[in-house]
Amino acid sequence: MKSQNLLRKSITIALFTGASIMSVNALAQNDAKLSYKTEKITDTIYMLSGEGGFTGGNVGLSVGSDGVAMIDNGLSSTIDILKAEIAEITEQPIDYLINTHIHGDHIGNNHIFGKDGARIVSHENLRASLIKDEKNGGPASFPVLTFNDQMTIHLNGDAAQIIHFDHAHTDGDAVVYFKNDNVLHTGDIMFNKVFPFIDGNNGGSVDGVIRALEGIAAMINDQTKVIPGHGPLANKADVLRTLAMVKDAKSLVGKMVAAGKSNSEVLKANPLAVYESYSWGFITTEKMTEQVLTGFAK
Numbered sequence: 329m330k331s332q333n334l335l336r337k338s339i340t341i342a343l344f345t346g347a348s349i350m351s352v353n354a355l356a357q358n359d360a361k362l363s364y365k366t367e368k369i370t371d372t373i374y375m376l377s378g379e380g381g382f383t384g385g386n387v388g389l390s391v392g393s394d395g396v397a398m399i400d401n402g403l404s405s406t407i408d409i410l411k412a413e414i415a416e417i418t419e420q421p422i423d424y425l426i427n428t429h430i431h432g433d434h435i436g437n438n439h440i441f442g443k444d445g446a447r448i449v450s451h452e453n454l455r456a457s458l459i460k461d462e463k464n465g466g467p468a469s470f471p472v473l474t475f476n477d478q479m480t481i482h483l484n485g486d487a488a489q490i491i492h493f494d495h496a497h498t499d500g501d502a503v504v505y506f507k508n509d510n511v512l513h514t515g516d517i518m519f520n521k522v523f524p525f526i527d528g529n530n531g532g533s534v535d536g537v538i539r540a541l542e543g544i545a546a547m548i549n550d551q552t553k554v555i556p557g558h559g560p561l562a563n564k565a566d567v568l569r570t571l572a573m574v575k576d577a578k579s580l581v582g583k584m585v586a587a588g589k590s591n592s593e594v595l596k597a598n599p600l601a602v603y604e605s606y607s608w609g610f611i612t613t614e615k616m617t618e619q620v621l622t623g624f625a626k
């Protein structure tokens with residue numbers, strides 16, 4: 329459970345600082361032991377995740393004779409250790425860089441890899457939001473290949489299906505499914521074993537998260553390796569457990585709303601107390617209740 333506690337603490341730091349990714353970077357730089365570790369998931373696919381502190385979201389890599397596709401790229405402060413870790417796996421440059429969503433702990437190094445020649449791929453809403461954001465990393469950080477519904481990159485003997493789920497964690501989410509390798513990266517639609525963060529300010533919604541988790545569950549099987557946005561490697565049972573929890577949370581809160589309770593009455597009653605074990609620093613049962621209530625707002 330040590331890594332679980334670290335995950336909770338780490339995401340808390342990222343979310344409390346919100347737009348101030350610089351603060352997170354300062355924290356990361358002060359941690360001398362911060363590093364990436366690599367798990368080889370299949371012959372061609374790797375998961376890179378942080379150790380010793382917060383590096384950002386889990387990174388996926390497809391490496392083979394056709395080239396390299398990378399999913400997400402961590403906080404900007406982690407560029408040196410990220411590049412060093414990638415160099416241990418391959419000397420090839422990154423050909424495609426897929427962004428799962430707009431948060432800085434997932435796309436903090438777009439500008440670096442973009443300048444290095446990677447073609448950045450994202451949902452069209454992500455590109456539009458990034459261009460509007462004054463704190464973006466400049467044109468080199470902008471996706472050059474965008475899609476509305478889904479697209480596929482054929483490489484390394486597999487088809488990387490990049491699929492959009494609308495208004496889930498944000499309004500520009502993508503999950504990436506390597507069908508032959510049977511590996512799926514969820515982005516932040518799923519955190520393993522903790523409440524999800526639903527970013528309403530960026531177009532996220534509870535119903536969207538439920539639809540996305542249902543969609544993911546329908547695509548995969550019991551052998552699928554699921555790379556969550558944060559936390560340890562997961563599987564279909566983890567996806568189904570998360571889905572059941574979010575649906576039940578919606579039902580528990582919804583019953584109180586239907587009974588005419590005000591938001592403050594619902595919060596006071598703490599209907600999600602049964603899910604206390606899913607709480608972490610930023611998304612407590614109260615905050616999760618607030619996220620769910622947003623979906624019932626008229």
Ligand SMILES: [Zn+2]
Nearest residue numbers: 429431497516
């Ligand atoms: Zn996120």
